[in-house]
Amino acid sequence: MPRRSLLAPLALFGAFAVAYNLAVFVHEGGHFLASLLVSGAGARRWELLVHPFSVSYVWMDDWSRLGDTGRAWILAGGMLTGIVVGGAAVPVALRRVPGSLSSLLAWSFVACSGMLNGLYLLTALLVPWGDVGALFGLGLPGWAAVVVGLPVAGVWLWADARLLRSCGLSAPNVPWPLSRSVLGAVSYPGLIVAWQVFVESEPAVPLAVYLLYAAAVAVWMAAALPAARRSAEDLGTVEVGTVARLLLAGLVVSAALLAAGPVTLGG
Numbered sequence: 001m002p003r004r005s006l007l008a009p010l011a012l013f014g015a016f017a018v019a020y021n022l023a024v025f026v027h028e029g030g031h032f033l034a035s036l037l038v039s040g041a042g043a044r045r046w047e048l049l050v051h052p053f054s055v056s057y058v059w060m061d062d063w064s065r066l067g068d069t070g071r072a073w074i075l076a077g078g079m080l081t082g083i084v085v086g087g088a089a090v091p092v093a094l095r096r097v098p099g100s101l102s103s104l105l106a107w108s109f110v111a112c113s114g115m116l117n118g119l120y121l122l123t124a125l126l127v128p129w130g131d132v133g134a135l136f137g138l139g140l141p142g143w144a145a146v147v148v149g150l151p152v153a154g155v156w157l158w159a160d161a162r163l164l165r166s167c168g169l170s171a172p173n174v175p176w177p178l179s180r181s182v183l184g185a186v187s188y189p190g191l192i193v194a195w196q197v198f199v200e201s202e203p204a205v206p207l208a209v210y211l212l213y214a215a216a217v218a219v220w221m222a223a224a225l226p227a228a229r230r231s232a233e234d235l236g237t238v239e240v241g242t243v244a245r246l247l248l249a250g251l252v253v254s255a256a257l258l259a260a261g262p263v264t265l266g267g
Helices: 001-041 068-094 101-127 130-137 142-166 179-198 207-229 240-260
Strands: 045-049 057-059 261-264
Touching: 001 045, 001 057, 001 068, 001 179, 001 240, 057 142, 068 101, 068 130, 068 142, 101 130, 101 142, 101 207, 101 240, 130 142, 142 179, 142 207, 179 207
Parallel strands: none
Antiparallel strands: 045 057, 045 261
């Protein structure tokens, strides 16, 4: 495979490493904001962890004093915030120059927001876990997860198509477009799975969930390619400098989050 053939997959890997962690931060920040609105001054201390390769969380000290309604709003706050902020990023992404650093990051963020929050709702129907599993325990019906999750997953698919156009993988006569698209898409989820297998001593989430996410990312990117090829608009070309900056940014973000660990807020 020619050396330049790896530029687009590497660009997708670097953009995903940044955008995924930003989307996780927005999601967890949504839990924090919801806890402020629901519990008011009741919570005195919060703990926030955004982990690049494992489970992230927000812990609050007055959780046990909340009723079911308050808990439900806080649990749903992460997904609601992620969906709203991800949607608000769409007009920003549409104004970026295809193939640019900002275009790749913006569309990756929209895609990761759709993946984290839409897929979260849908996978919990198969493997109840995390916020959605807890919401099911509080009475959330499965049909509600489908009604919200499917449109969000549809936005994720559309964002993937725009991302493929931005990095030039949907251009006519591009060699190995499917394999390069899937390779770039699953590289970072593959690192997460490897971390769970080889580093995490006591995984907080079943490995099946991470494997399901990685498989869904690959399937969604493969499904986005035909949609991306239907239009010749917004085709971009990824340059070596852009790839280098994306990979450096992904490395810095992941290393910084690992070094930071849990952050305590409040008293």
